[in-house]
Amino acid sequence: MKTRYKVLLALAGILLLFVLFVQIGGNKKFDAPYPEITAGTDPEIIARGEYLVFGPAHCATCHVPMDKIMAVEEGLKIPLSGGWEVAIPPGTLRAPNLTPDPETGIGNRTDGELARTLRSGIGHDGRYIMPVMPYSQMSDADLTAIISYLRSQPAVKNPMKPTQYSFLGKALIAFGMLKPTPPAEQPPADVPRDAGTAYGRYMATAVANCMGCHTEMDLMSGQFTKPHFSGGFVFEPDAFSQGYGFVSPNLTPHPEYGIMTTWTAETFISRMRAGRVYKGSPMPWGALSRMDSTDSQAIFAFLQSLDPIDNKIEKIVYAPGEEMK
Ligand code: HEC
Ligand code: HEC
Incomplete structure (x- = not known):
């Protein structure tokens, strides 16, 4: 056999192994202990x-x-x-x-x-x-x-x-680049509900996902690339957004770049209640508009307690076809 064919054959073999490895490894099973949670009828x-x-x-x-x-x-x-x-x-x-x-x-x-x-x-x-x-x-x-x-x-x-x-x-x-991540810390048994920053932090980070959407992220690694809540997560247009693209605003109390700089707790509560302005926004405004005022107040108190981060978000809404920065 000519060397050229041998090389081609070897390459085809490697490719086949690669495809097999991905097809089998892509269905990998993972394990973690089951949390001790028991549902009830109360x-x-x-x-x-x-x-x-x-x-x-x-x-x-x-x-x-x-x-x-x-x-x-x-x-x-x-x-x-x-x-x-x-x-x-x-x-x-x-x-x-x-x-x-x-x-x-x-x-x-x-x-x-x-x-x-x-x-x-x-x-x-x-x-x-x-x-x-x-x-x-x-x-x-x-x-x-x-x-x-x-x-x-x-x-x-x-x-x-x-x-x-x-x-x-x-x-x-x-190849192990996507894999389940166990909880970073031991999750709390319960978090007392009041209008304070501890409950606000819990709601904003562990329940309502304000943090996941309002922080810039590297989508390949899933890692945050800027300080929490400083905005900049890019939402490319998708089926739901009707062609619009969005970039999440900075929620930290930065005097120039924070979107809530002039807001009081009352402004925040009524803004959350008012719900959706942009039809295609990925923010679950409807669900979040039904948060009670204790939850909103606690989240606002927590966001106000953050360090101001000077992350300027140039533009929040991009029209269909407009290039996103
Ligand atoms: C942003 C959309 C989204 C939200 C919000 C969401 N889910 Fe899901 N959920 C998904 C998708 C997508 C899957 C399928 C994932 C897969 O099969 O890989 C899923 C899968 C699941 C599963 C099935 C896991 C299995 O064993 O197959 C459960 C249970 C679940 N979700 C519960 C919840 C609960 C409870 C909440 C709220 C606390 C929630 N989800 C919020 C999108 C969502
Ligand atoms: C799924 C992603 C997502 C989640 C979850 C999310 N947001 Fe947003 N948020 C956005 C995007 C994108 C915008 C910009 C478009 C808009 O205003 O709808 C935005 C806008 C805002 C604004 C600006 C509104 C205005 O009037 O300009 C505030 C305030 C805000 N979010 C607070 C929150 C808080 C607080 C939470 C959690 C309780 C939260 N967001 C959860 C994506 C999200």
Whole structure:
């Protein structure tokens, strides 16, 4: 055989091994201990769960059919039968049915499996889940409330296609660049609800994800590249944004570059209540507009207590077709 063919054959062999490695390694299973969470039927706990699901924790903005998202945004409480879908380079992610249906929903999932997904980003079957649900520091009490609420909904049968990783996504998983992250600290058992900064920090970082969206991030590594809450996360146009692009504003009390520089607690509370201004904004305004005033007040007090960060956000809304900086 000519050397040229030998080289080609060797290259083809290497390519085949690479593809096999990615196809097998991309379905890698992960493990982490199951949190000790037990759902219950106490109406007060279920009510707290319902408040979190449709309000600050905004699970309902993703876990409903695509054509119901605006209805939920406007305040309709429907069973979380799944359906939201987003196509990003690592794959097509699909938010599943969270009603108690045993076949297509969570009827056969244990409390531990559900809690572990939220704490560590591992599916019930051990698969890696992209960090679209940053609730790893949610308290035991709030996790219990949410799971108790999920179990109290009527069961809805809604078979759905599962999340599908692309070749790129599988390669990132196979090579260990995408992997579940355990909670950075021991999550709290409970956080007392009052208008103070401790509860505000908890809501803004562990429940409502203000931090995840209002901090600049390197999307390949998932690492924050600027101080927390200083804005600059870029949201490229997608199916939901109607062609608009967004960059999140700076929420720190910087006299020039903070978006809330002149705001009082009252301004903040009424701004949150007023809800959506830009139709295609990724911020879950509907859900967050239903936060009670204690929650809003606590979040504002916490944001005001941050160091002012001089991160200038040039522009927040980009029209369809406009180049984003
Ligand atoms: C930004 C959208 C979004 C939000 C908000 C969200 N989820 Fe999800 N969720 C998803 C997607 C997408 C998946 C599918 C991930 C996958 O299969 O890789 C998912 C998967 C799940 C799963 C299934 C894990 C498994 O074992 O297969 C559970 C349980 C879950 N979410 C619960 C919740 C709860 C509870 C909340 C609120 C506290 C919530 N989610 C908020 C998008 C979201
Ligand atoms: C999914 C991403 C996302 C989440 C979660 C999110 N935001 Fe935003 N936020 C944005 C984007 C993008 C904008 C700019 C577009 C707009 O105003 O809707 C914005 C705008 C704002 C504004 C400016 C409003 C104005 O009138 O100019 C404030 C204040 C704000 N967010 C506070 C918060 C707080 C507090 C939380 C948590 C309780 C939060 N955001 C959660 C993405 C997010």
